[in-house]
Amino acid sequence: MLSRVAKNIYWLARYLERAEDTARMVNVNTHLLLDLPTIGRTFGWEPMITIMGSNKLFYELHQEHTEDNVMNFLLDDSRNSSSIHSSLAQARENMRTTREIFPKEAWEQLNNLYLFVKEEEANGLTKSNRYDFLKQVILGCQQFTGILMGAMSHDAAYNFFLLGSYLERADMTSRTLDVRSANLFSQGSEESNIKLSPFYNIQWMSVLKSLTAYQMYRQHVRTRVKGADVLKFLLQDHEFPRSVFFCLGMVENRLSGLPKNDSPRRTLSHLQRQVQAANVRELAYQGLHKFIDDLQIGFGEVHKQIAGNYFGEVVG
């Protein structure tokens, strides 16, 4: 397949995953904030900006991280290239140039989703309609990936799609863990936290929920929601499709079906070992931020190698 096409498909997948993950994050956090007392709460709208790595841009555009500003920024601001609107617009633009590769209904689905967001995004800004709006975005993305899974040959093009999806997802999961844990673990020891704050638990639950992991966590971890266990589940679980380890495995797996895959596969096994070997209970209290920083440098490395090997881009 053409290098240019491979590159567009890879980015299509990344933008689509980004839109979905952002929608999940905003939805859960909107709900969480309804449960938290407004006085003395340590968690607000700002961490969502931090998770997206967009603090600089955000404060160039806005003075304060009020709900309106943050929602506007994350949902429909075209100046933010990671807003749901921009992500879907770019996903669609990438697909427009690679339409002939995908089943027709996949294009119709994405086009529809984009038109829906364009039409309805004002609704997403109001509290009462936001849940439905975001749910439609999430479902729309899921339908798209479902169509590909069920109606597209699992060929090189599909491999590039999954490469993009899982690499983006690994990145988003690690970002969520980084920002939210920093906030939660800094409050002292786990036991004292649980005693002191009745809201401690629901915050960890929200971390799970924003990665749609709550139910699976309950089924597979079988303990009450505790910070270190949540961290372990989202970093190391072998079966949950949003854990960092799982995502890396999928990237590796898809690479194995492509030519010239030596260098990115080496980087990936190294990353997988790094995740697997981490002592999560210790990390929770010390060095988590640095650990995730290292992981993200690794993701960046994998991206560069993919771009260099397949897209004909100069590895810088």
Next chain:
Amino acid sequence: MWVIFKLPSPPAPLPTGVGRQAAPVVFSPLPLGEGPGVRGNISPTLHHYPLFHQHHINHSSITHTGNPQMSIHWNQYNATCFHDELIQDSGEPRLAAAALCNYLSSLTDEELKKRKNAAELAILVMGITFTVYSEGTNIDRAWPFDIIPRIISKKEWERTEAGLVQRMTALNMFIQDLYSEQRIIKDGLFPIELLQNSKNFRPQCVGIRPPHRTWAHICGSDLVRDRDGTLYVLEDNLRVPSGVSYMLENRSVMKRTFPELFENQNIQPVDDYPSKLFDMLASISPRTEERPQVVVLTPGIYNSAYFEHSYLAQNMGAELVEGPDLVVGDNDCVYMRDIQGLKRVDVIYRRVDDLFLDPEVFESDSLLGVRGLMRAWRKGKVALANAPGAGVADDKVVYSYVPDIIKYYLDQDPIIPNVETYRCLDPKQRSHVLANLDKMVVKPANESGGYGMLVGPHASTEEHAKFAELIQNDPRNYIAQPALTLSTVPTLCDDHVEPRHVDLRPFILQSDSTYVTMGGLTRVALRKGSLVVNSSQGGGSKDTWIINTEDP
């Protein structure tokens, strides 16, 4: 715990059935025409149905002979100043259109509106778009479409088809001749000055003999019908004709919108075009591979026909490539940059104009083309469709010679006539044109898309003066034709039908054999009275049905 899940419900239904849902509820309780005698016997709750009908009748100022609540009244449709494709002067539908017309007049206002909305929705959802230049970021526009099809009987179509095959065959022989012996010039039938001044003659192509001696592999000829019912060829597009994807998509929108009409009539399918196109392209491959590597070369997403490039690549299973995706090797073979490395390309269906194809030979700053492509083509390492230089024959002055060209190469009379054409280069014809500008359509020789032309009867005195000057300054570049009264097709305007002018662009594929699409793209001038059908200038399109009326 085991949970039995409901089967997942299907996604939102296609717009197809939408129109039918409302009908039984509102209109079926009483058959129409039942008088008060019947009404007396039914329960009071049903009374409002017949009353509703009467109410409708009383407030209508026009006397209806048909059913009062129906929205299309063919007896009110007046296209008698024109040749109408569906309705005869008597007001009766033509034979091939009878089933459609009866069906349409059986639809209520409400239903018709629903079908129209459903079709529009389908177009939006299917992402059928065309691109208009300089619209900033909003470059994609939904395709304007009218749900009432244009109908041609199969018998008439067969004759037209034969005429198009004849025309293409002669034109390809003509192009081959121009780039080799130039017999037609030596024999005095075609003036050499025309060739010397032709914008689309490529001296770089002289001496080349492409496979099957075919230069124009894909042609879109524009046909129009005059007041007297005669079908004429208005022009031949031999460079990079577009529109075929809209022809195919129009059909699929219509199948979604009016499935019942397709069930009950013998409407000839059009869907085989992409596979015919692939077969034709494969037949000119320089290598005898089982499945040659065919690519579609597009100028990119900002081209107005990008939708079509992508559509055709998708439906042929070919790669859609842009100039920078291709590279010509030291061995003069063409390769595409693939994730595995370089891959040899056999056939390029290029949708890039000649002059941008190869910066080595033509425009040296072109970013759309491929350096060395002409070299590869000349050496026979790659096939190009259409061949560079084929456009020499779609010059509008050359057009005026086509009847002679057919006679010269095939020794036949043209099956489909040309529109009478005055060459401004000829002093006598020029003075006739200048004296009658208000009755003429003046066209520059080498423009397409309806740009730069004068529609005399609709133009102002200033425009007449401007064109008189243009013609005098560059007579070679202009032809004039008497303004035809283009035929019309009923077109939905708000809640009723009005005649709108149409043309027809069938597509012809030629290499070792020739294929003509079943019908073609019917373009319609949506503005009342307008004769300009180009989508860039307020035109829309309709589905085109070739109906076999002779089958049981």
